[in-house]
């Protein structure tokens with residue numbers, strides 16, 4: 001598949017934005033702790049950037065994304081404003097969910113971001129909805145659900161594959177198989193090594209990709225989105241990847257050191273950079289500039305968040321009813 | 323006497339009962355390798371082995387259902403659901419199955435099951451990780467419901483729950499885990515269905531559960547010399563020790579119920595109903611329920627604190643009825 005160099009550079013930038021967002025978020029979290037403020041759960045997407053970016057590159061604002069507890073990357077890849085996201089982490093009124101949702105509940109329906117989820121597997125059935133709506137209206141939007149290997153063990157996920165395939169819904173299920181669910185290794189979660197082949201038993205397309213290879217994810221997602229838009233039906237994509245950090249900020253690292261080192265060596269950002277440098281699609285100087293710009297953008301976002309006002313406590317009942 | 327944490331108390335209760343009875347086993351997510359995300363089953367895997375400390379995939383419906391069925395087959399499962407919020411994904415197993423099997427079978431089947439979970443707000447974890455759902459479980463006949471407020475009660479009640487022949491939902495509070503309390507070295511049990519007077523008083527009865535017992539005791543200190551409060555810790559909602567409530571209300575003539583759950587439709591309203599029906603003549607002021615504001619839990623710390631009831635809210639309610 002030919003990908004325009006501009007597109008690749010744009011995707012690289014998004015991947016850097018996600019990584020930089022996570023690092024900045026961790027700083028904010030620690031700043032909070034230092035003054036006795038615990039800012040809830042924070043799940044880093046570092047290491048998995050190629051998945052969100054490679055998939056969302058094919059989506060329009062009117063296509064929907066349902067994210068997980070580890071959702072910052074999906075939100076950024078779908079086009080969310082990092083300033084509003086950062087403000088959300090601090091619970092500010094200027095936050096992407098007006099400070100009511102926090103890290104796990106970032107919503108921006110105007111760009112098709114239908115929120116993270118605190119319930120593992122919670123997004124899987126919801127993602128059927130916009131796919132159904134497109135089919136119902138005869139339009140060509142698609143719906144994407146990102147979820148982890150752990151979520152694939154939820155019963156509801158299997159109900160979703162069955163229904164999606166039965167009704168040929170334009171939905172794409174993207175499993176981020178990072179080999180761990182909190183402290184549980186995948187061998188204690190699945191009796192088999194792969195998810196993708198299970199799609200066949202539901203009569204739908206299933207494909208496994210190297211989730212740390214942006215180009216591979218981009219290609220697989222392109223086909224899946226194309227199939228969905230044409231009304232051919234759903235696809236299950238299993239992206240094999242790895243999170244660089246422990247499950248969340250308060251759970252210590254449980255994974256073997258050699259496994260961590262192995263996956264760090266397959267870092268998706270370094271990999272795409274290597275590719276672009278080899279192809280002459282970007283120079284060292286341009287790359288350095290890109291990183292500097294992104295970091296400045298995230299610093300500005302952090303400042304925006306810190307300076308933003310918290311919601312007025314008297315407004316706690318706002319937004320309950322439509 | 324020793325001073326131990328609530329976590330330690332629960333841990334001891336489980337270990338003692340596993341030692342006492344081979345039929346007792348632990349099942350749930352992340353319970354083996356890290357001893358549960360809150361550390362309640364820490365050390366169990368080492369001591370009792372993986373056969374009796376079963377770490378599951380993220381499949382609440384499957385493993386809770388398994389626990390119900392294992393109880394029908396004569397085992398005594400202690401099933402851990404990480405957050406009460408996640409119990410909503412296996413309500414069929416709890417409310418349609420576990421709670422009804424004995425009755426539907428005409429008393430032929432027993433379900434000696436403990437479901438341990440934790441609930442409550444105060445940690446900025448937003449709407450899907452902060453709920454208090456005891457009223458749902460208490461509403462459905464066939465479930466016993468325990469809500470210990472101290473390490474002493476936690477240990478004694480959990481041991482009784484494990485020995486009980488009925489399904490018990492055991493609701494811990496995430497903010498109580500690190501609290502400490504006195505505990506004898508010798509073995510003891512706290513029976514299900516016996517309230518405890520945590521502070522004697524003469525002017526106003528405050529009925530409380532879980533973390534709100536601590537808040538009620540704070541309120542009693544604040545009001546010492548002004549209003550004499552009797553704090554009744556229900557310890558279990560089902561069975562309900564209504565006699566303890568009635569005896570106190572007959573003495574004071576005034577009632578405040580303090581719960582962290584939403585004010586409307588909660589168990590506090592149920593206590594007020596019973597008191598009105600059975601002790602109306604003793605009341606000299608309308609009873610009051612102190613609870614959370616009726617909204618999903620907001621993420622933003624200031625909003626969260628505005629939604630949660632604190633000791634001051636109890637002080638205000640007591641003054642209003644005194």
Ligand SMILES: Cc1ncc(C[n+]2csc(CCOP(=O)(O)OP(=O)(O)O)c2C)c(N)n1
Nearest residue numbers: 070118119120148149150151180181182408
């Ligand atoms: C229904 C439910 N069960 C358990 C949890 C607690 N929990 C949050 S994230 C997580 C692990 C999820 O693993 P996976 O789906 O593989 O996603 P990853 O964290 O690896 O991205 C668990 C057990 C939850 N939030 N919801």
